[in-house]
Amino acid sequence: MFDEKTRMELGLPFPKSAEPPQETAKWQKLIGEADNEVLRRFVMLRHPPEHYHRYETRTPYRLYRTMAPLHDDSILFMNHIVAGAKLFAAEAQAIWAVAYWDKAFRFLPLPEREEDVSRMIAWNKRRYLSNGELGNFAAFDSVPVWHEYLAQRQAK
Structure with a gap:
């Protein structure tokens, strides 16, 4: 649906070979730090x-939060996450999406949102191994993931 450049800008998967080296290095560092945190806790x-x-x-x-591009708040990508309870996931995402566009919670600064994204990616790679490579897998962790959506929605 989107060309490679647009996918890159929106945070959607695109070929690793197309990523600029400085961007690859930035994300490797962020995900490495998040991975250390995951391994320390689990x-x-x-x-x-x-x-x-x-x-x-x-x-x-x-x-x-598996939906919002880091640099564009005019679009969300919903229901691409692999979850155990799709209806519950869709409901939680819909509630969060409305709150997001209504600005019903404080937006975190970009570095904190990047850390959040990195934690999700690191968690997925460790928890779900190959299935978690894309960072959008929550088949056995649906409740904690949706709890995060709803907790943020209320924290204004």
Whole structure:
């Protein structure tokens, strides 16, 4: 639907080979820091079981709360997250989307939103292994993810 440049600007997956090196370095640093935090909190994830690793050729989603581009508040991408309870996910996303466009909560500064995106990506890669490569997987963690949406909505 979007060309490669637009996908890159919006935080949607695009070929890793198309990303400028400085952008790759920035995200590797952010995700590396987030990964250290994940491993500090969830030691069990340090040594995953043997598994088939499917290499992803695209960048992960880089959307705040898995929906909002970091540099464009005129569009949201809903219902692309893999969740265990799709109806519950859609409802939580819809509530958050309305609050987002109504400016019903304080927008975090860009660096904090980038850290949030990085944590989601790092968590997905550790928790869901190959399935989490795109950073949009919450099949077994739906409740905590949606709780974050709804908690932010109320925190103005």
